[in-house]
Amino acid sequence: MNGAQALLRTLVDGGVDVCFANPGTSEMHFVAALDAVPRMRAVLSLFEGTVTGAADGYGRIADRPAATLLHLGPGMANGLANLHNARRAHTPIINVIGDHARDHKAFDAPLESDIDALTGWLQGWSRTSAAVEEIGADAASAIAAALTAPGQVANLVLPADVSWSEGGEPGTFTPPPPPVPVDDDRVAQIAEVVRGGESTVLLLGHGTTRERGLVAASRVAAATGVRLFAETFPARIERGAGLPTVERLGYLAEQVQWQLTDVRHLVLVGAKAPVSFFAYPGKPSELVPEGCQVHVLSGLGEDGTGALEHLADEVAAGVSPVLQEPVRPALPSGPLTPQNWTEVIGALLPEGAIVSDEANTSGLMIPMTTAGAPRHDVLTLTGGAIGQGLPVALGAAVAAPDRPVVCLQADGSAMYTVSSLWTMAREGLDVTTVVLNNRAYAILRMELSRVGAEAAGPRAGQLLDLSGPDLDFVSMARGMGVPASRATTAEELADQFAKALAEPGPHLIEAMVPSLL
Amino acid sequence: MNGAQALLRTLVDGGVDVCFANPGTSEMHFVAALDAVPRMRAVLSLFEGTVTGAADGYGRIADRPAATLLHLGPGMANGLANLHNARRAHTPIINVIGDHARDHKAFDAPLESDIDALTGWLQGWSRTSAAVEEIGADAASAIAAALTAPGQVANLVLPADVSWSEGGEPGTFTPPPPPVPVDDDRVAQIAEVVRGGESTVLLLGHGTTRERGLVAASRVAAATGVRLFAETFPARIERGAGLPTVERLGYLAEQVQWQLTDVRHLVLVGAKAPVSFFAYPGKPSELVPEGCQVHVLSGLGEDGTGALEHLADEVAAGVSPVLQEPVRPALPSGPLTPQNWTEVIGALLPEGAIVSDEANTSGLMIPMTTAGAPRHDVLTLTGGAIGQGLPVALGAAVAAPDRPVVCLQADGSAMYTVSSLWTMAREGLDVTTVVLNNRAYAILRMELSRVGAEAAGPRAGQLLDLSGPDLDFVSMARGMGVPASRATTAEELADQFAKALAEPGPHLIEAMVPSLL
Structure with missing residues (x-):
């Protein structure tokens, strides 16, 4: 089997069975291999920014990566902006970038460029597959990298000759370890903070704005009086009737300052301490109020949801979460307004x-x-x-x-x-x-x-x-x-x-x- | 005056009076400065790939740079693919990329990214303006860099605080030296080649596919029997009735091989030796025929047009160019066809x-x-x-x-x-x-x-x-x-x-x- 077929088989065996694609000539063997590996669903987009944004949306909902297929450096360049969003969302994505055959690169053909500079911009896992014998293992590593907590874009550069050469072998994907559990001491320290009676906010970040995390956080809030916020731009937040409602921090620095007025303790749960989206003349970038102590219940890559549940067990045994009642606005009438x-x-x-x-x-x-x-x-x-x-x-x-x-x-x-x-x-x-x-x-x-x-x-x-x-x-x-x-x-x-x-x-x-x- | 105003004044004084823009918050002082510097025409685009492509088209026709205005790393990312085309075209462009205020960068706000990685991908001139006092001089340097033969994209990263701070001073643009003249010895060597009577091709590249270069090359061809080709994808080629018609090398390797059959001498004039656009299994990337000697009349940054005129004076004194007759196809009828x-x-x-x-x-x-x-x-x-x-x-x-x-x-x-x-x-x-x-x-x-x-x-x-x-x-x-x-x-x-x-x-x-x- 050729490299492209080995790649596709590795992907589908590893649970990656959707590929958002905008291919070019250097990706034609990948495209041809779709007929050999029909379990892979290929979805054509007309622009790479759509490819990468779609892979982001897919990963946020499926909790497993889609693959992309991008054409050389310029195709990757077109896909970068939405990969930047995916990076911030910690979305697992297998980002496949076709490249010229390795022998062809030295000739500086028109589409030649430094793909590593672009993958470097994303600061995540990246590998150029160096031989057809390795593409299966490389793809398996990419899946594992993409799924390693908190999740990331894994870039796999695929030279055309690696794709077309015979001798490929599917690789075996080994699931990465689960998120690192937060140790008892840290939970105990935070339990002391939330029980302390001072104005305290739990800031819910990556991975903790879904049902389990929200319910546990709501129990903590109900039991102790701490307030809850979600980070300004969650990758995915579950909400609506039957779930705890957690307000997001505002986009404007002024909103955040108002939301955090007089807060003495800010507990981060997979979130970063809030900063201004942009800088403004004479205004601070950091939005943590003066005199507020910042604590970390869980960092990225740690099991924030588990830590919240553990914390709830400590401080809110027997306390129920506050769940949103089903309530809808009446249907309005008249010309459209912003409201x-x-x-x-x-x-x-x-x-x-x-x-x-x-x-x-x-x-x-x-x-x-x-x-x-x-x-x-x-x-x-x-x-x-x-x-x-x-x-x-x-x-x-x-x-x-x-x-x-x-x-x-x-x-x-x-x-x-x-x-x-x-x-x-x-x-x-x-x-x-x-x-x-x-x-x-x-x-x-x-x-x-x-x-x-x-x-x-x-x-x-x-x-x-x-x-x-x-x-x-x-x-x-x-x-x-x-x-x-x-x-x-x-x-x-x-x-x-x-x-x-x-x-x-x-x-x-x-x-x-x-x-x- | 603030940094943005100093930048705009430097640009318009240096002959850069069009700015293709897709701004964001960090570029608002640049935008505001447009009212203070009305000589700058700002053209809004709805996507950065349009901004940069437009700057490329402008530069190819105007022979002087337009400015762009892009929003941070993601805006630059969206503009990269057409900057890649501009890089290959050697189009002069002042590529202005707004960045966060310098103090804000450490906070890793959502839009923060490594802009240098992206400018590095373009392999041209790049500078981050480090202080409001320097932005005028930086902009002047950028214009000179963009116009330095053969022309390039000059990236100017503009931190928001450099833009908004007072204390800016317009810089003075010093025109770069003209393209380096090709010395007499080289012209004499090439004269010997074209007079040699063996199958010879002049390959016209950057800057030589306009009237003066074409006329000189045509005189050489008429006098010596050498054949002329233009590179496959010229940035700009002048053609039509009254000008010499010069066929371009084909896009497909097979076409080029056919065009260069039995050629013994290939003379490069601001062009690279032809290579295949893509690699194909078992086919060569280099398209220079076996046994063909490659000569360089002029390299990039050298005055290829002057060299062609010099060569024509040597080998084609008194010989006229072969000019295209005005001739048009008849208006066809019937359903549309590829022809x-x-x-x-x-x-x-x-x-x-x-x-x-x-x-x-x-x-x-x-x-x-x-x-x-x-x-x-x-x-x-x-x-x-x-x-x-x-x-x-x-x-x-x-x-x-x-x-x-x-x-x-x-x-x-x-x-x-x-x-x-x-x-x-x-x-x-x-x-x-x-x-x-x-x-x-x-x-x-x-x-x-x-x-x-x-x-x-x-x-x-x-x-x-x-x-x-x-x-x-x-x-x-x-x-x-x-x-x-x-x-x-x-x-x-x-x-x-x-x-x-x-x-x-x-x-x-x-x-x-x-x-x-």
Whole structure:
């Protein structure tokens, strides 16, 4: 068997049976091997940023990696921004980058570049497969690396000749050790802190914002009076009726400072101490209040959920978590506003939904209006690199074909990876995308004043304005095979959203929401 | 004045008065400074790949750099693929990458990343401005670096606090030295080769495929019988009636081998010895025929055009160049074919057009059918990273508002940077885009068999197929404000192409061309 076949067999035997792909000539043997290894499902995307974002969405929902297939350095370059988000999300991904045959590299052909510089940028596991005999073992190592707690992007560079040469052998994937348990002493120390009666916050980070972690944290809070927050951009947070509701730290430094006012103890659970998303003249980057002591219950790679359960056993024996009541907003009426569109979503969000949230400024109210909706998962913009919402929704829908996926998508960000819509149509994925079209980079209007750029005038304003011409997402979606409609009132949005959810396959609704700013 | 203002003043004083931008929060002071420095024209794009591709197209036509404005590492990442093409084209670009304030970097905020790894990938000039007092001088150095022969992408990383701090001073740009002249001895040696009477080819590379270089080379050929080729993917080649016609080396190794059959002397003029674009099992990467001696008339950074003129003076005194007669194909009729659409373009291409050519497999005949059209420039896919055609057309149109720009664009590649259409509409640019919609990655169908991937079956074929759903570029273009129409016959294409050329502003024609393969 050739190297490509050995690679694919290793992947599917290791539980990696979806590959998001945008191949080129150097990847043709990988593509050909798909017929030899039919257990691998290949999903074509028209741009690598969609490939990598989809792999991120898939991994966050499936809890196991998808593979990608990227074409040489430039293909990898196009995929980097969403790999950056995946890195911040600690999503397991097998990122396969085709390269020229090894003998060909010295000739500096047009597409030649230093792929290691790009994998280095991601700071994770990376290996170039050096021989066809090794590709199976390399792939097995990549799976193990991707799944090693807390999860990561594992880059596997695949020279074309390694792919096409005979002599490949499938490798055997050895599951990595589970996350490191937190020792009793640390739990005991934190138990003392939370029992101390001073103003204390538990900050829930990677891996602890799912049912088990939330329930344990809620028990601790109920028993001791500590408050809970989730990190600003969780990779995945479970929420809705029947689960504890945990507010996220705000995006703006001012929000965080307000949320943490007078806090004396901040306990990190797989989270980092909060810092400002951007720097602002004369404002601090660190957001831990003065005089607040920072404690670590669990670091990345440690079993934060287990530690929370252990802590709950210590300090909250017999105490129940506080669970969200089922409660939905009433269906609003009238022209769309930055608030009422979120009420429509809250009123209609279906049971078991996966929400890919890149609504940005338009989405400020969405956590409130969906808190009591049926149980759902929210996937957020972990790394701040916009253009994540659509591909993450795509990948999530591949991972969970039985669940409805809702993509809440700001207009400006949508344009980065808009061809995701085509793949949703091709694969018949049940994704309902709501594009919030406010015809502006609204967040930058806000930031322009927040950074103190007082001299800004109309020429600056032009750069934040997405009108003239207006983007028409209905036409664009239809051009990519996705049924689409436009809503200008809450009634229209409700009607269109309900219909889209009721019909299988992808839909797009362009919601004409005025800018908050 | 603050750092951003000092930067902008330095740029416009140095002749850099266009900035293609996709800014974020860390770039808000740069954006605000646009009102203080109105000589700088800022052109907003909705994706960084469009920003950098536009800067490439601008530089190739203007012969001076545009600036970019990119948002941190992820913004730079999105721009890399077209910067790779620009690197291969030796296009002067001032690539401005905003970064976090220096004090903020240690906090590893979500968008933090190692920007140096990305600039390093481009292997060109790069500097992080370390203080507001230095930004003016840094910008002046960047302009000089970008313009230093043969031209390059100069990366200038701009920390937000350097941008917002007071104390900036404009820097003074010192023009770099001109390209190094080729000495008399080398010209004399090459004169001997071309006079030798053996089968000889002059391969014209960077900077020598414009009028002066072509005329001199043609005189040499006319006087000595040597043959001329241009490199496969010139950054810019001038052609059409009244200029010497110089065939380009083929994309496929087999074509080059055929073109260079029995050649005994290959003389490189700013070009590299030809190598295969990709590696193929059992085929050589080097395409210089056995027994052929390779000579260098000029290397990159040397004055190849001057050397050709010097050589012509030596060997072709009094000999005239062979100039292309004006000759156009007749307007064809009937359903579109891979050939007849190129005859329509050849029949109607306007005087002084700039052609951004990313037609790929659909464009195989276009060099032949446009050879005798009125004089025009062709900009080709220098680095092989697809998604260049639309943004390069955009940038070229900004550089030459008085010239018609024609973008010949394959369907698959179009989707990488399709939002370029919106910027064309916003800026009212006179670009006529013809999308060749063959509903396939046709080139990969060819490559799948060329690489010897015999096992490929229907599952592989699915990954090369862009139908189901069919991409509808008319809808997509209209969704971005560009008037659009669809042509299925040669008559329709001719009619729509002529109308689009006659009307100002952008137009898109979706030409339903069957796949060659």
